[in-house]
Amino acid sequence: RKEVEQDPGPFNVPEGATVAFNCTYSNSASQSFFWYRQDCRKEPKLLMSVYSSGNEDGRFTAQLNRASQYISLLIRDSKLSDSATYLCVVNEGGYQKVTFGTGTKLQVIP
């Protein structure tokens, strides 16, 4: 089992739709979690941290479920500019600390 798993997609959704991505992780001792977005041939950019209590930033909501070992990202009212690859990141602590998922590609269609 991969340490961090994401559905690679692509997810093709119309403008205005709501879309959700999940990311599962294998190390139950993982300490911190993040979502990044990456545009084609660009560096990843931090979208949001993920807290146990859940957190929201505008149209974006992130949640952590420690019992089931997954994090989620919900995007409401999708915009064309949301088209990108969304990477989940798990900081496991210890010496091999940070693991990225392979990313989920989102394409928002007019």
Place this chain on the structure above:
Amino acid sequence: DAGVTQSPTHLIKTRGQHVTLRCSPISGHKSVSWYQQVLGQGPQFIFQYYEKEERGRGNFPDRFSARQFPNYSSELNVNALLLGDSALYLCASSLTTDNEQFFGPGTRLTVL
């Protein structure tokens, strides 16, 4: 404020050569991490440095090494380059080892 900077932006080398990549973190950030990203994959963790000490290492061979300088900038060195080392090399800085990381634009390395 300046973000994370990396140099060079692009590099072409041949097999067996050596390469040095450079990174300057965001002012005030003391931790620098290096990642390798090949097409279609997420970034793979190579090293993390904090206060000039190695604090994390991924599953990369000993041909990969790094260091952090007193001004918190960092170098990634790769010896005996292989074709499979062709990738985008990303540097990320953070305040400490567990905070959010902010990425530089990367160095695109091509090994021929």
